[in-house]
Amino acid sequence: MAAGTPRVFVSHLSGVPVFDPNGDQVGRVRDLVAMLRIGGRPPRLLGIVVEVVSRRRIFLPMTRVTGIESGQVITTGVVNMRRFEQRPTERLVLGEFLDRRVSLVETGEEVTILDVAIQQLPARRDWEIDKYFVRKGRGGALRRKGETLTVEWSAVSGFSLEEHGQGAESLVATFEKLRPTDVANALHHLSPKRRAEVAAALDDDRLADVLEELPEDDQVEIIGKLQEDRAADVLEAMDPDDAADLLSELPEEDKERLLTLMRPDDAADVRRLMSYEERTAGGLMTTEPIILRPDATVADALARVRRSDLSPALAAQVYVCRSPDETPTGKYLGTVHFQRLLRDPPFTLVSSIVDSDLVALTPDTPLSVVTSYLAAYNLVSVPVVDESGSLLGAVTVDDVLDHLLPDDWRETDFHGREGVLRGR
Incomplete structure (x- = not known):
């Protein structure tokens, strides 16, 4: 320590x-x-x-x-x-x-x-x-x-687990050393029975991270074997866009039942994402980018960027909007990139350093245009706004890659490294 x-x-x-x-x-x-x-x-x-x-x-x-x-x-x-x-x-x-x-x-x-x-x-x-x-x-x-x-x-x-233990407790403890994508890879190779036992033993946040990295069939299988209240908790812990993708794979009756059990605000975000076509900016975006009001300072922005639960792509920039500062926001004013935050004094207002030159995308922008936009401007995330100029969310490069890779890419053993557990 x-x-x-x-x-x-x-x-x-x-x-x-x-x-x-x-x-x-x-x-x-x-x-x-x-x-x-x-x-x-x-x-x-x-x-x-x-x-x-x-x-x-x-x-x-x-x-x-x-x-x-x-x-x-x-x-x-x-x-x-x-x-x-x-x-x-x-x-x-x-x-x-x-x-x-x-x-x-x-x-x-x-x-x-x-x-x-x-x-x-x-x-x-x-x-x-x-x-x-x-x-x-x-x-x-x-x-x-x-x-x-x-x-x-x-x-x-008296407070340790033996390496040779066979229960889910020991296996979950071993998984703790791995990144979510590696846990997902190991979980995919377990038997359905063992997969359900391990999923039940993982805490909500950890299981949510792992589900986001699993193939759709495994996601549906696992969420279907959880108790409904627990399934709703895990969906709330997932990124809204990933939760929307998973729910879209469920039968209509199961989907509505789980949405009803979720917190109203979380369910509203997911329902909104499910209303867009899958291969569009609206279908790809997350509704939880970092949003600041114009009177926020660089210090405020860096404190938000520092959050450990943010992905690197979302932490690379903040979006400046008029109140309300939750999606859909008030008028979108522009973006401040992380490097610019590091160059200015902590007391600087973000409204004075905002980049308003890049045009935001609309939710119906097709995947091919989103991809070209990110590549042309060397971005890892791009804002999505509605017809009134309110920020709806942001598309990150990792979500774009998910849709550009082959459908079965998660099932391919791409890791090529030792130490990833295999089920027997």
Whole structure:
């Protein structure tokens, strides 16, 4: 861990309030969710169990936590209000780690875990279990006797997975080392039964990333075997254009049922994308580019570009629009490219450096024209506007490549590298 990254003991988080960016309280922390890993790696923190006003417990992914400090947790905003259900690969930190008897690796002595420290990885939103606060000797946390000490996670045995384990838990832990496209390649070669087991064990965000890289037949098969509420959660976590492509492959009845279960805003984006022809700018675009108002600064833009969940193509530029700043926006004013953001002082208004020379595309622009446009101007993303000049979305070069390559390109073993798992 790099010096300066925050370390938090989980006992201090129990019951603390969770706030959205506007300062409104979402609920209170009731537990934390971790996943064990193989190869001597520390358990990864997946998210927080939050109890909302209605006493319902929901899951808040760590990727949507922007701060843990001063007795409070701050989120990025929208949270999924569906009830939290623990999965086989998940461990509750407060409920299952505390008071557990484990052994010290060096001496074999039994100790009781009294508290667990978590720490954020440098330059990422990922969190890991960092240290354990333990008591030597027999007896639980209430026993006064016995030396207490704080040890590294690696100094304790009892929280690791064996390499030879055959359950989905071990396989999912192994997949964690791979990029989504490599996990998809491995998943494609598993049997349908095993593929469904692994998909069920992956968390929503990870499964969404993997589904985006799978052939359409595999996508339909997996989404069809998930419980409907879970399927809707995964579709919400996918990029809207990929979710629209997947839903388009489903029977009309199944498609409408899943859209109804999705959050209204997410469903509206997907429905809008499904209204366009597939091989047009409207059918290719994502509805979630980086959008800023004219009075935003370069510092604001760089903070948005820095988000770890953005693809490089979307992070390469920001689009300046009048309010509202969600698609469809107010009037589209132009684009500011990432390199220009690096050249200007942080206090500079984006409206003063906007590039308004490039003409935006309309949603009915055919794929061939989109491809030529990106190539002619050396772009990785291009804006799409409606007849009134409002920004509808952006087409990225990776989505264009998906439609230029042969239909079965995802099923071809193009990796040519060792270490990609194969099912048996």
